[in-house]
Amino acid sequence: MATIVTTPTETGAGQPAAKPTRIYGLLAEFETPGDLMAAAEKCRDAGYRWWDCHTPFPVHGLDGAMGIKRTILPWLVFGAGATGTLAAFLLQAYTNSWNFPMWAGVWVHGYPFLISGKPAMSLPAFIPVMFELTILFSALATVKLMFLFNGLPLLYHPLFTSNRFRRASNDRFFIVIEARDPKFLPKRTEEFLKTLSPVSIETVQD
Amino acid sequence: MSTLSQDHSLGRMSDNTIDRPGERAPLVLNMDKFSEVTATVCRVNEADKAPFAWYVAFAAALGLLSVLGACIGYLILTGVGVWGLNNPVMWAYDITNFVFWVGIGHAGTLISAILFLFRQKWRTGINRFAEAMTIFAVICAGTFPGIHVGRVWFAYWLFPIPNQMEMWPQFRSPLLWDVFAVSTYFTVSLLFWYTGMVPDLATLRDRAKGKIQQMGYGLFSLGWRGSNRHWHRYERAYLILAALSTPLVLSVHSVVSFDFATSQLPGWHTTIFPPYFVAGAIFSGFAMVVTLAVPARELFGLKDLITLRHLDNMNKVILVTGCMVGYAYSMEFFIAWYSGAMYEKFAFINRAFGQYWWAYWIMVSCNVITPQLFWFKKIRTSIPLMFVLSIFVNVGMWFERFVIIVTSLANDFLPSSWDMFTPTWVDIGTMVGAFGLFFTLFLLFCRYLPMIAMAEVKAVMPQADPHGAGAGKHGHHGHGHAHSHDGHGH
Numbered sequence: 001m002a003t004i005v006t007t008p009t010e011t012g013a014g015q016p017a018a019k020p021t022r023i024y025g026l027l028a029e030f031e032t033p034g035d036l037m038a039a040a041e042k043c044r045d046a047g048y049r050w051w052d053c054h055t056p057f058p059v060h061g062l063d064g065a066m067g068i069k070r071t072i073l074p075w076l077v078f079g080a081g082a083t084g085t086l087a088a089f090l091l092q093a094y095t096n097s098w099n100f101p102m103w104a105g106v107w108v109h110g111y112p113f114l115i116s117g118k119p120a121m122s123l124p125a126f127i128p129v130m131f132e133l134t135i136l137f138s139a140l141a142t143v144k145l146m147f148l149f150n151g152l153p154l155l156y157h158p159l160f161t162s163n164r165f166r167r168a169s170n171d172r173f174f175i176v177i178e179a180r181d182p183k184f185l186p187k188r189t190e191e192f193l194k195t196l197s198p199v200s201i202e203t204v205q206d
Numbered sequence: 207m208s209t210l211s212q213d214h215s216l217g218r219m220s221d222n223t224i225d226r227p228g229e230r231a232p233l234v235l236n237m238d239k240f241s242e243v244t245a246t247v248c249r250v251n252e253a254d255k256a257p258f259a260w261y262v263a264f265a266a267a268l269g270l271l272s273v274l275g276a277c278i279g280y281l282i283l284t285g286v287g288v289w290g291l292n293n294p295v296m297w298a299y300d301i302t303n304f305v306f307w308v309g310i311g312h313a314g315t316l317i318s319a320i321l322f323l324f325r326q327k328w329r330t331g332i333n334r335f336a337e338a339m340t341i342f343a344v345i346c347a348g349t350f351p352g353i354h355v356g357r358v359w360f361a362y363w364l365f366p367i368p369n370q371m372e373m374w375p376q377f378r379s380p381l382l383w384d385v386f387a388v389s390t391y392f393t394v395s396l397l398f399w400y401t402g403m404v405p406d407l408a409t410l411r412d413r414a415k416g417k418i419q420q421m422g423y424g425l426f427s428l429g430w431r432g433s434n435r436h437w438h439r440y441e442r443a444y445l446i447l448a449a450l451s452t453p454l455v456l457s458v459h460s461v462v463s464f465d466f467a468t469s470q471l472p473g474w475h476t477t478i479f480p481p482y483f484v485a486g487a488i489f490s491g492f493a494m495v496v497t498l499a500v501p502a503r504e505l506f507g508l509k510d511l512i513t514l515r516h517l518d519n520m521n522k523v524i525l526v527t528g529c530m531v532g533y534a535y536s537m538e539f540f541i542a543w544y545s546g547a548m549y550e551k552f553a554f555i556n557r558a559f560g561q562y563w564w565a566y567w568i569m570v571s572c573n574v575i576t577p578q579l580f581w582f583k584k585i586r587t588s589i590p591l592m593f594v595l596s597i598f599v600n601v602g603m604w605f606e607r608f609v610i611i612v613t614s615l616a617n618d619f620l621p622s623s624w625d626m627f628t629p630t631w632v633d634i635g636t637m638v639g640a641f642g643l644f645f646t647l648f649l650l651f652c653r654y655l656p657m658i659a660m661a662e663v664k665a666v667m668p669q670a671d672p673h674g675a676g677a678g679k680h681g682h683h684g685h686g687h688a689h690s691h692d693g694h695g696h
Contacts, residue, residue: 037672053434056240056409057665059672063438071439077446095366095374104368115378128383128461132390135454139394139447143401146443147428150436154429166412168432169405171240 024158024206025051025178026189027165028198033059036173039196040065043175046192050181054165054174073149077142084137088130097121158206165204176204222515223587233328233666235510240664243511247406247658248413250506256653257505264649270642277635278353286356288632295615295627300354301465302607303637305483307347307644308388308462309603311395312455312484313491314340318398319451322444328519330662331512334406335502335651336495337399342647343494344392346640351384353636380464387461394454398447401440404430406656459483466610473553473614476541482534486603489527489573492520493599500593502652511658514587521586524599528577531606535574549619557613561626565609572602 030036033055040053044067053062094102097120098110112120147153159165159176168174175196177189186203193201222231237243256264281288291298314336321329352361364385366375375382407427414420430436460480467479496517503512542554557566576598579585586592617624651657664670 033670033672054432055434055437056244056432057405057661057670058437058441059434059670060665061672062434066434068435068438071442073439073442074446091366092377096377106368106370108368109372111372111374113374113376113378115376118378122378125378128380128457128464129377129386131457132383132386132454135450135457136390136393139397139450142443142446142450143397146401146439149439150433152428152430152436155424157429157431159431165431169409169412169430170244 022206023179023186024204025176025181025184026186026193027159027162027202027204028175028177028193028196029164029167029200029202030173030175030196030198033062033173035197036175037062037065039175039198042196043177046183048177048181048183050178050184052176052178054159054168054176056167056169056171056173059173071149073142073145076145077138080141081134081138084133084135085130087137088133089126091133092126092129093121158204162202162204164200164202172199179206220509220514221587222513223518223583231515232668233331233513233515234663235513237510237667238669240667240669243660243663243667244409244413246508246511247656247660247663248410250508250652250657251410251654252413252415259501259505260649260653263645267642267645267649270639271646272639272642273635274349274639274642277632277639278349280632281353281636282358286354288630290628290630290633292625292627294618294623294625295612297354297611297615298608298627299629299633299637300350301611302604303640304347304350304354305462305607305611306490306604307343307350307640308391309459309483309487309490309607310494311340311343311347311391311491312459312487313495314338314343315391315395315398315451315455316488316491317495318402319448319455322448323452327666328516330659330666331516332495332499332520332658333662334399334402334659335498335648335657336491337395337402338648338651338655338657339491339494339498340395341392341399342644342651343491344388344395345647346644348388348392349640349643351388380461380468383461384465387458391454391458394447394451398451401444401447402659402662403656404428405432405440405661406659408432409660410656456484459487466614471614471618472547472549473557473610475550476538478534478537478541482531482538485527485530485534486573486606489524489531489577490600490603492523492527493596493603496520496524496592496596497600498648500589500596502657506652506657508658511663517589517592518583518586521580521592524596525577525580525586528573528580528599532574532577535570553614553617556617557609560613560617562609562613562616565605566613569602569605569609572598573606576602 028039030039036053036055036059040062043051044065053059053066055062094110096111096113099112101107101109114120118125159168164172165174175193175198177184177193179186181189183189190201219232219235222233222235225231234243237246289299314333317329317336318333318340321333352358355361355364363373364375364382375385404427407423408430411420411423411427414423460483463479463483466474467476469475499512499517499520503509539554542550545551557563576595579591579595585595612627616627668674
C-alpha cells in the first residue's frame with residue numbers, strides 16, 4: 001500500500017495557513033474497480049448517506065454495491081414523449097384541419113387544406129410528424145433531465161481542487177465521504193477509510 | 207495487476223481477427239492500463255502540432271469549402287437556373303446530394319444506437335467518430351434542400367411559424383415530413399454525440415495544460431466528475447437515447463424515400479423504397495466510416511483501438527447491406543415485370559439501357575459486385591483493398607440516387623415531355639464543395655475533440671470487470687464468490 005497523506009494538496013507552501021477552511025470531505029483513492037467495489041459495499045453497510053464513488057467509466061454492479069435506487073428518469077421521458085405526440089397532433093390538426101382563431105404570439109387562424117379531396121382531418125398523413133416530435137421531445141427531455149438531476153452543469157466543485165482527483169477521469173477510482181454526512185467525524189471516518197485499504201486518503205477543503 | 211489475454215511474449219499484436227472458440231477476441235490491443243487508453247486518445251488533441259498530412263488535408267478541405275461557398279453564393283444571387291435543371295427534370299444533383307449525405311449519416315447512428323442495443327461491444331472503438339460523421343453528413347445534407355427552394359430567404363416557410371399571412375405548411379406532404387424527420391434526426395444525433403462525449407471532455411479538461419484548453423474543455427464538460435450517482439442516470443439516459451435513435455434512424459430514410467414513393471412517377475411509386483433506402487443508407491454510411499477510419503487510425507496512431515477486427519466487422523456489414531441493396535435492385539425489376547404496368551416496365555428497361563445506362567451500370571458494379579469481394583477474409587482484412595472498395599461503394603451509392611431521381615423524371619409517361627439532364631459547372635462545384643464542408647468539419651473534430659469514446663472503451667476492457675481481471679489485489683468483496691486472482695481472468 002502506498003503512503004497515506006492527509007494534507008490537502010492545494011494549500012501551497014506560500015499561502016498563509018491561518019485561513020480557516022471548512023472540510024468538504026475525505027477522498028480515498030483505489031487502484032482497480034474491484035477494490036472500489038469492495039470498499040463501496042463497506043461504506044454502504046457502515047450507514048453513510050452523503051458519499052459517492054468517482055470512476056473514469058461506469059463500473060458494472062457498482063450501483064448495487066452503493067445501494068443506489070433506480071432513477072425515475074424513464075417515466076418522465078415517457079411523459080415528455082407523450083406530450084410530443086399530442087403537440088404534433090394538435091399542431092397539424094389546427095394548422096391543416098381546424099378553422100378557429102387562436103393567439104400564438106400573433107392572432108392566427110387554422111386553415112382546412114383541401115388536397116386531392118382528402119378529408120381535412122387525415123390522421124394517417126399526420127403520423128410521421130407525430131412520430132418525429134415524440135422522439136424529439138423525449139430525447140430533449142432525456143438529456144436535459146439527466147443533467148438537471150445530476151446537478152450539472154456545475155463549473156466549480158470542491159473536488160476539483162484536488163490534483164489527485166484528476167485521475168478520476170483517467171485511471172483511478174475514488175470514494176468521497178462528505179462532511180455533511182451525519183456520521184462524518186474527521187478522525188473516525190479517516191480511520192474507517194483506512195480499513196478499506198485505499199492507495200491514499202486526502203482531506204478536501206470546501 | 208492483470209493483463210489482457212494476449213501473449214505479450216509474442217510482441218505487439220496487430221491482428222485480432224482470428225476467432226478462437228471459448229475466447230473473446232480482445233477489443234483493445236497492446237494496452238493493459240486504462241491510462242494507456244487515455245494517453246493514446248488524448249495525444250491527438252494535446253499534441254502541439256497535428257501531423258503534416260492533417261494540414262495538407264485541411265487546406266484541401268478548406269479549398270473545396272470555398273468552392274461550395276462560391277457556388278451557393280452564385281446560386282442565390284442568380285437563381286436556380288444556374289443548375290442544369292429543366293422541365294421535367296426539376297430535381298437532380300441537389301436532391302441526389304441530399305439523399306446521399308443523409309444516407310451517409312445513418313451508419314453513425316446504427317453504430318451508436320443499434321449496435322449498443324445489441325450489446326456489440328466492439329462499437330466503442332468507432333462510435334464517436336462515426337457519430338461525428340453523422341452530424342457533419344446531416345449538415346451537408348441539410349444544405350441542399352435549403353438552397354434548392356429557389357428563394358432561399360423564404361426557407362423558413364418550411365416551418366409552422368405563426369405569421370401575419372396566416373399561412374401554414376401542408377402537413378400531408380412527405381416533403382414536410384422530411385423537414386421534421388431530418389431536423390429531429392440532426393438534433394437527436396447531436397444530443398447523443400454530445401452526451402456521450404461529456405465524460406471524455408472531462409478527461410481532456412483534467413489533463414489540459416493551457417488556459418484556453420482548460421476553459422474550453424471545462425465549459426463543455428459541464429463539470430462532469432465521474433460520480434457514480436451521475437453515471438447511474440447517465441447510463442439510463444444513454445440507453446433511452448439509443449432506444450429513441452433506433453426507430454428514428456429507420457424512420458428518417460423511410461421518410462426520405464416517401465418523397466419519391468408517394469408520387470405517381472414510374473420508378474418512384476414503389477413500396478420497397480423505405481427498407482431499400484434504409485439498407486442503402488447503412489451500406490453507404492459504413493463505407494464512409496471505413497474510408498475515414500483507415501487514414502485516421504494510421505495518421506493518429508489509433509491502430510490498437512480501431513483494430514483490424516473493427517474494420518473486418520464493418521466490411522461484413524457492408525457485405526450484408528450490399529446484398530440487401532442488390533436484392534432490392536433485382537426485386538424492383540421483377541416487380542416492374544410482374545406488375546404488368548407498362549410505364550413501370552419501361553422505366554426500368556430505360557434505366558438500364560436508356561440514355562443514362564452508364565450511370566446505372568456504374569451503380570450496379572459499385573454496389574452489387576464490389577461488396578461481394580468482402581466474402582474473402584483476405585480482402586476484408588486488407589487495408590488498401592478495403593479503402594479502395596469503400597470509395598467504390600461511396601461512388602456507387604451517389605449514382606444510385608442519381609439514377610433513381612433523374613431517370614424517372616427525365617422519361618415519365620408522355621414522350622413529348624421528356625428531356626435530358628446535363629449538369630452545369632455549378633452543379634458539379636456544389637457537389638464537390640459539399641465534401642469540403644464535410645472534411646473541414648471532420649478534420650477539426652479529429653484535432654480538437656476526443657476521437658474515440660475513452661470511457662466506453664475502458665468499460666469494455668477486461669480490467670474494468672470488478673469481478674474478473676479488474677478485481678485487483680484486494681479483490682475480496684462480499685459476494686462470497688471465489689475469484690481468480692492470477693491476473694488472467696480470461
